[in-house]
Amino acid sequence: MNKLSIVIPAYNEANTIHLILNKIMAVDLLDDIEKEIIIVNDCSTDDTAGAVANYCAKYPGVNIQYFEHELNKGKGAALHTGISKATGEYLIIQDADLEYDPQEYNDLLKPICKGFADVVYGSRFMGSNPHRILFFWHTIGNKFLTFLCNMFSNLNLTDMETCYKLFNTKLIQGLSLRENRFGFEPEVTIKLSRIPKLRLYEVGISYYGRTYDEGKKIGWKDGVRAIYCILKYGLFGAK
Template identity: 70%
Template sequence: MKLSIVIPSYNEAKTIHLILDKVRVLQLVNDIEKEVIVVNDCSTDDTNTEIEKYINQHNFPISYHSHAVNQGKGAAIRTGIQRATGDLIIIQDADLEYDPNEYNIMLMPIINGHADVVYGSRFTSGRAHRILFFWHTIGNKFLTFLSNMLNNLNLTDMETCYKLFRADIIKGIHLEENRFGFEPEVTAKIARIKNIRIYEVGISYYGRTYAEGKKINWKDGFRAIYCILKYGLFK
């Protein structure tokens, strides 16, 4: 079995080598093979240089793709999914907010034959969770509530980055959103698959401030509401 790790990157020159280090040394359960796919979404900093330097310095295969024009996280994820050859696909941000060492926690429901899709929840874990913005938490919970209501789910963290899919399922979904609308869109489209088995496991969360490079903003929140309504109501 092979796990494809899709890493969308935009202006992550300071952290991309650190996250690649974590992925490189990670040992997956059941000797699952790793495939790393990095998609640089036309970064304006030294992300491209840092990725190429990393590839040249380490004996670690990385499938590297670069967008000529900035398109957004959702578009970068689509590029990564299209190029993935693994049996399973997981999304990994290029920052350090999520810990790749927790892939094994997420893999277990699929390995044990219970799940087709696994979400990593930042809100149901007994693990480390950085204390940050009150209104971000309220916003996340509202978006999750609205998504659950329209898709008849009981997720606790729809907006989480950590989503693990059976490759045949995610490759069979037509995805459209270019930015952070990917999260509500993919959730709505997965929810309507007949007999889909969605699981959720608790993960840690090492969130960033805007000074540290966080990019999502209030406009993305309104876009998320639009996407929840678009893909939840108009199926």
Template identity: 80%
Template structure:
């Protein structure tokens, strides 16, 4: 399958210290089949210099196509993704966090099942394959695995990592799905709603994970886990739209 452009959606909140580093990594990646890159940054009302850092980067690196949007009020990661998804124009779309936990060098690993005509959606799994992983929080890992298990019960899929950041979508498909969750509930909502798309071909590939600690700026907490459980029940058991 021929892909002309990949949209890379980056939700950003207080990532002024690292966003130029992830943009450097994105710029350096040479995508297979000469696929062009479109970067979409959505600043979710950061309180640091994220906006200034993006402006400097755009001025110094005009060769990288970057679209920039800003929320006037902090709404959450899911809301930033809604904005970025709506603005995307690429054939396919991938989500990229603004920190350095995920490596853009692995975009091609996710693109291959689509370019070969096997997949419509590809998830990058932190829990499969021999890729490097930083050793961090035991209970956080158990929580991720349990949420994936619960999501699989309602979606009837056998995913290993529903909570992964790296999700690669057919752009028209993801724009056609009505999404409402404004925080980290985006992950179970989009997964369960994708499971209801007729004849959807969803693949997983192993990816690396260079996790952050909370001192490094990690933002997800136990309240987001509770919300994820609620979303799994809301969209899985009660089939909310």
């Protein structure tokens, strides 16, 4: 039986992580695929650790692996840890907030399980699923970063910055990934584009975005870093 490794980078998500875990557990994956949940606590200053411990105590049968960073290293570093620990045939990235809906895992799994894809991105900018209306300049920034990344990767993605990226696990574990923060997104995309005969698909997903008051963390500095990473790995071909 195949297994899906769900990698959750968590930083100060004590208020929501139990809710996202409930949503993950409520999903029945196609083809009876099992779930492996990998939580990487990136040195949270709130009680994220306690929230996870309470959940594991309440539901001891849930397959949760929990890891902690002693220092805050960033989302990318948490993903590196989670990816390295994954044992499933497939791997998906899941933020610990409630912006993305685990009920859509099967939409991303279908192209892989049917033998069409090696990697599937969930796009917030295509399809008819609900999307919360929030920040104009964030949308423009996301589309600009995707456009710039497409220029240097020769892809035609609509949403490079999406959280929902589903991989063949051996493929993602075989990449040398260096970016510790939000530069992970362009780095992994550009490095995937260099793999001969890679089959990359997109599917439309919903998006229940947060405001900064609700806990959103990404800012303009992360956008600048993303541009730097696109140039570093795309234009200059850094390994």
